[in-house]
Amino acid sequence: MLLNGAVKIVKIHWPVSLKRGSIGFKPEYLTQPDIPSTWRAMETLYDSGKARAIGVSNFSTKKLRDLLKVARVPPAVNQVECHPSWQQPQLHSFCKSNGVHLSAYAPMGSPGGTSGKSRQLLKDPVLNMIAEKLGKSPAQVALRWGLQMGHSVLPKSTNEGRLKENFDVFDWSIPEDLFAKFSEIEQVRLVTGSNFVHETFGAYRSLEELWDGEI
Template identity: 75%
Template structure:
């Protein structure tokens, strides 16, 4: 594929998963044992060439990230993972920070209509905080991510929602209201079940894929 670019700002390993060469689409029998160290060495070659200004990973648990850091010559700049008020990942946050790896949060609004019905934005605690601040639930969810210290990656093709997503930089959530987020029940929405199979690939259970970070 020719992207018609001189370089990429950031290039990621999307999942700690390996597919058979030339396989098209996802089929369980095309998933094989991953070789993260050799994949990362290829990523480092791209980094050295200047074709990727930064390299990183996505959907890596603390353990998988730690294992990679032990063999990496160029450490990953980013770990891009699901992160929102209903899946806050404090342990992974702390681990990434201790290793100098930036945490980037995808689905900061919970991906309503894709993986969920809207559980994140309809959470009673989030709604209460939004009402007290005079903001929308989406505003509050995005602002929470910024105050946690990670970048947020909201996705929308709706012009009004894109504008709304930008209205989070000139205000903050107070300390007492921010503490309320710790009361929100936690649930991972993007579980990666497509990469779990009793016969094929590396992960027989969800627990193996996420190293019990569930």
């Protein structure tokens, strides 16, 4: 996004690196990422005024902690998968205590997900119970949960009716007794990043390594 001639925000999209000149994606293109050097380059971009803010995406608590140790300009945001069935309490707490905004992509879940899982958040019985009690749709309740957690939420839709529904989440709230029910929802990561895990190439040999145990 451009704002007065400057990019509004620049982010490291995944904590991975590909060989220079790579076109498309193949596992053999994966290399060892140098996050500190990449961040220094982004700080230079920020200093020049060409970016209004710099941030990261898909960083675990550990990776974010390691970055903050070397960052002169701390990341403004960490954009991650976050929704009622993947609440990320440890990461949420760390971001909040360190002044890093948590921005939630797939805030209504990701049906099927890149992991191939078929479970869909909007069919979750707890979410549907809360929605019925409030007279709202499950999608609205999922979005409202994110807003009340203090996240920004990034839903995607091309359906005009759903777009209007998604905007109707600001003049009501989930009461405390129902908000507590979200702890009963089964937790599962849908966007695993499995493409970046390989036994030979790149930095990560398992999903445990990629997410530093936050799976």
